[in-house]
Amino acid sequence: MRVKFMLFSVEQTQKFNQRILVIGDFLQKIFVGTKYDLKKAEIKVEPENYLTATFFSAISYGIIFFILLTGLIFARDGNLSEAFPLNLIIGIIFFVLFFFLHLIYPGIIAKQIAFGIDQNLIFALKSMLIQVKSGIPLFNAIENVAKTNYGVVSDEFKIVVKEIMAGTPEANAIEKMALRTKSEYLRKAGWQIVNSIKSGASVVGALETTIETLTTNQLRAIKNYSAELNLWILLYLLLAAAIPTLGITFMIILSSMGGSDISELHIMLTIIFAFVIQVVLIGFVKNRKPKVIM
Numbered sequence: 555m556r557v558k559f560m561l562f563s564v565e566q567t568q569k570f571n572q573r574i575l576v577i578g579d580f581l582q583k584i585f586v587g588t589k590y591d592l593k594k595a596e597i598k599v600e601p602e603n604y605l606t607a608t609f610f611s612a613i614s615y616g617i618i619f620f621i622l623l624t625g626l627i628f629a630r631d632g633n634l635s636e637a638f639p640l641n642l643i644i645g646i647i648f649f650v651l652f653f654f655l656h657l658i659y660p661g662i663i664a665k666q667i668a669f670g671i672d673q674n675l676i677f678a679l680k681s682m683l684i685q686v687k688s689g690i691p692l693f694n695a696i697e698n699v700a701k702t703n704y705g706v707v708s709d710e711f712k713i714v715v716k717e718i719m720a721g722t723p724e725a726n727a728i729e730k731m732a733l734r735t736k737s738e739y740l741r742k743a744g745w746q747i748v749n750s751i752k753s754g755a756s757v758v759g760a761l762e763t764t765i766e767t768l769t770t771n772q773l774r775a776i777k778n779y780s781a782e783l784n785l786w787i788l789l790y791l792l793l794a795a796a797i798p799t800l801g802i803t804f805m806i807i808l809s810s811m812g813g814s815d816i817s818e819l820h821i822m823l824t825i826i827f828a829f830v831i832q833v834v835l836i837g838f839v840k841n842r843k844p845k846v847i848m
Contacts, residue, residue, distance in 0.1 A: 557597070560656055561611040567603040577609050578602030585657060594664035594736050608656040616649030644823075662841070664736055667706065671737035674704040676768050678711075679743060683761040692747075692757055693718060710735060725751045739768050779843060786842075790835045798828040 557563075570578075579602050582588065589601035597604070623641045678699045685695040693715075700711035710731055717727040725748050732744030746760035802824055 557656065557659055559611075559652065560607060560659075561614055562607040567599050567607045570603055570606055575602050575606055578604070578606035581605040581609065588657065588660065591660035591664055595660040595667065597660055597663070604660075605657075608653060611656060612649050612651075612653035615652040616645040619648040620645030668736040668738070670706045671710070671735065671740050672768070674707045675737065675740055675743070676765060676772070678702075678704045678707045679761055679765050679768070683758065683765065686756075686758055686761065692751075693724060707740070710740065739764065739771075742767070782842075783839070786835065786839045790832070790839075794828050794832040794835065798824050 582601050582605055585605065588605060592599060592601055592604060620641050623644060624638070627641070681702065682692075682695045682699055685698060686692060690698075696711050696718075697715050700708050700715050702708060704711075714727045714731050717730065718724055722730075728744050728751075729748050732741045732748065735741050735744070743760070743764040746764055747757050750757045750760045802821065805820065
């Protein structure tokens with residue numbers, strides 16, 4: 555399995571020397587949540603291996619960008635003494651950027667898995683509700699959902715069906731699903747169904763409550779996103795357009811007053827800054843978009 559932008563595959567991380575893994579052991583004490591994110595993202599690698607790969611991949615990116623900038627400046631000016639400290643700082647910035655990018659990637663994957671469940675969960679639960687209301691037993695309703703194409707939800711219910719057919723009590727199989735799922739809503743639905751089974755009550759009420767809660771939360775998520783979108787648009791215009799433009803203008807004015815010159819390097823760094831800010835903000839806004847299907 556290949557983690558996006560990481561220079562090492564999951565298989566390669568398993569072959570790291572134990573001496574190198576000391577770095578991962580140290581980082582694991584700082585970033586404790588990484589092992590939980592890896593488990594939720596179903597990335598089968600030990601946290602110390604992943605953190606070691608994260609460190610070396612990030613430092614490789616920092617070195618690559620440092621060498622590229624140094625080579626470009628040397629080819630243009632033939633002098634590295636003045637630009638070396640700045641290039642070193644830029645290399646460190648890219649190291650930190652890619653380090654945290656690798657660090658948050660398992661969490662992003664875990665959220666995507668949960669979103670994949672939530673997208674189809676409301677339709678799966680409505681299907682179950684209709685079937686149970688019409689007199690079909692709960693097991694048959696679960697089996698029908700498992701056979702239907704509801705994505706990850708159907709996969710979860712297939713495991714439940716297999717466990718029940720293997721002799722596991724219905725309530726225990728659903729309870730296991732609630733414990734292993736990445737979706738908060740499927741977990742709540744599972745626990746409510748389990749409580750209904752154990753108390754001898756009808757699961758119709760539990761399904762109706764879960765569907766109503768899920769629908770309300772999805773509508774609220776859409777309203778919240780539309781409300782905060784104006785703020786992100788304003789930040790995008792300020793950081794990606796207004797501030798770089800005004801910054802160059804002020805640098806020109808100050809250089810004319812102070813006698814210093816604005817080099818091509820300053821212009822290039824301003825353009826790179828604006829480009830990075832645009833990519834980060836666009837990616838952030840895209841990830842903030844609620845993944846809902848009504």
